[in-house]
Amino acid sequence: MLKYLIPLLLFIIMAIFLAIGLSLKPNEIPSPLLNKPAPAFTAPKLQAPGQKLANADLLGKVWLLNVWASWCVSCRAEHPVLNQLAEQNAALMIGLNYKDDPANAQHWLESLGNPYSVSIMDQDGRIGLDWGVYGVPETFVMDKKGLVRYKHTGPVTANDVQAKFLPLLAQLQAEAP
Amino acid sequence: MKAYILILLLCLSQLAAAIDSRQFANPEQQKAYEELTSELRCLVCQNQTIADSNAELAADLRRQVQEMLEQGKSRDDIVKFMTDRYGDFVLYKPPFKLKTGLLWVGPAAFLLLGLLAIALVIRHKKPAVTDTTGTTPEKLAKIRSLLDEGEHS
Numbered sequence: 001m002l003k004y005l006i007p008l009l010l011f012i013i014m015a016i017f018l019a020i021g022l023s024l025k026p027n028e029i030p031s032p033l034l035n036k037p038a039p040a041f042t043a044p045k046l047q048a049p050g051q052k053l054a055n056a057d058l059l060g061k062v063w064l065l066n067v068w069a070s071w072c073v074s075c076r077a078e079h080p081v082l083n084q085l086a087e088q089n090a091a092l093m094i095g096l097n098y099k100d101d102p103a104n105a106q107h108w109l110e111s112l113g114n115p116y117s118v119s120i121m122d123q124d125g126r127i128g129l130d131w132g133v134y135g136v137p138e139t140f141v142m143d144k145k146g147l148v149r150y151k152h153t154g155p156v157t158a159n160d161v162q163a164k165f166l167p168l169l170a171q172l173q174a175e176a177p
Numbered sequence: 178m179k180a181y182i183l184i185l186l187l188c189l190s191q192l193a194a195a196i197d198s199r200q201f202a203n204p205e206q207q208k209a210y211e212e213l214t215s216e217l218r219c220l221v222c223q224n225q226t227i228a229d230s231n232a233e234l235a236a237d238l239r240r241q242v243q244e245m246l247e248q249g250k251s252r253d254d255i256v257k258f259m260t261d262r263y264g265d266f267v268l269y270k271p272p273f274k275l276k277t278g279l280l281w282v283g284p285a286a287f288l289l290l291g292l293l294a295i296a297l298v299i300r301h302k303k304p305a306v307t308d309t310t311g312t313t314p315e316k317l318a319k320i321r322s323l324l325d326e327g328e329h330s
Contacts, residue, residue, distance in 0.1 A: 026223060032264040039262075099233065125237045132262040134220035134234055 031132055031140075031151040038065075038142050039130040043120035046097050046105055053094070053120050055146065062172045063092040064165075065140040066116070066156075067128060070104040072136040078155035079112050085161050086115035090169040091141070095119030098128050098136055141168060144177040199243055206246045213242050213255055216269050226269065 033039070042054040066082060068075045086093055095116035097105045102121060109119070122128055131140065141150040150168055152160065201207040214228035219235040227235040227242075238259070245255050256268070265271045273281050 029220060029266045030264060032261060125233070129237055129241060130262060132264075134263065 027135070028153045029134070031148070033132060033140075033148040034151065035147055035149065038140070038146050038148050039127075041120070041122075041127045041130065043122060043127060046095070046102060046119040046121050047109075049102070049121070053118050058092065058094070058142070059146050060144050060177045061092050062144055062169060063094055063142050064169075065094050065096055065131070065142065067096045067098050067131070067133050067136050067138045068119075069098045069100040069136050070108040071100065072098075074155040075137045076112075078137050078157075079115070081156050081158050081161060082115040083113045084158070085156075085165065088166065090166055091173070092117050096127060096131075096133075097121050098133065099123060099125045141165070141172070143172045144175060199239070201243075201246070209252055210242060210246055213246075213252065214239055217242070217259060218267050218269055220263060220267065 038055050040055055042052050045051050045053055068078075082093070093116050095118070097119050099122065102123075105119070105121075109116075120127075125133075131138075135153060137155055139152040139156055140148055141152075143149050149172060150164070152164070156165070199210060201210060211228070215226045217227045217238060219225045219227045219230035219232055219238070221232040221234050222230050225232075225235070227238045229235075241258075242255055245258065250258075259267045265277065271277045271280065
């Protein structure tokens with residue numbers, strides 16, 4: 001009896017490991033920033049390069065940082081979803097225009113719509129490096145205390161907005177500052 | 178022939194791709210730079226180190242390593258800087274902790290399991306010839322005499 005049980009057990013163990021392996025997403029590296037203060041930045045605004053935005057200005061607000069670039073193909077797929085999310089006024093949406101040409105970026109916002117309250121420029125990618133950005137698009141959610149509460153890697157889909165972003169943003173808006 | 182030339186050229190292009198070597202005034206920094214860049218993982222192309230990768234992110238990380246070395250930062254400072262931002266995943270040699278325990282102990286555990294399995298199989302294997310249960314001296318004598326008869330006939 002044992003003779004038949006052992007291979008069966010081995011098979012089940014192997015199947016469990018393979019199933020875990022299949023469900024892992026190697027492209028989604030867990031961010032070490034979660035529940036830590038958002039990395040500080042002070043950066044020129046895309047549409048008013050004379051002015052700067054610092055993350056300290058955003059304390060007390062629930063905000064979302066979306067890393068985007070006009071050269072990024074998945075950002076184009078994500079853009080209509082962001083436009084829709086912006087209409088819900090669920091949070092302040094800040095764009096981080098990552099390693100992009102400002103003229104191309106401006107053109108992108110004019111032709112596809114601008115979901116962001118402000119976009120800031122990160123032409124040499126240093127802010128991106130501080131935030132652990134490794135693939136565009138990426139989206140971070142910050143609470144009123146300025147802590148990073150969620151990171152989404154890859155394009156945000158309409159489904160993600162309904163299932164993850166809107167409930168989380170509502171929860172964060174309800175928290176005390 | 179053309180194909181051979183093509184292959185040769187492709188091989189050469191691999192050599193040329195030893196990317197973006199940087200010069201430091203201080204040989205120790207040079208060594209630290211080379212070690213660090215070959216221990217940090219490029220997060221875009223996950224099976225390459227930042228020394229090997231052509232990705233833009235890898236170039237940024239190389240620049241960061243270089244700048245921090247020139248500022249006199251230590252190896253540990255640089256590794257901490259990277260793991261604070263990208264997590265342990267950025268290291269090709271992750272530290273031993275609860276989360277990475279399986280990674281470190283796993284191979285040895287599987288080796289032990291395999292050895293155990295072999296030992297069990299060997300122990301349970303029935304001896305092939307030495308089984309003399311049920312033979313008495315009388316029977317053996319009879320067998321011998323029968324064999325002898327066979328040889329003489």
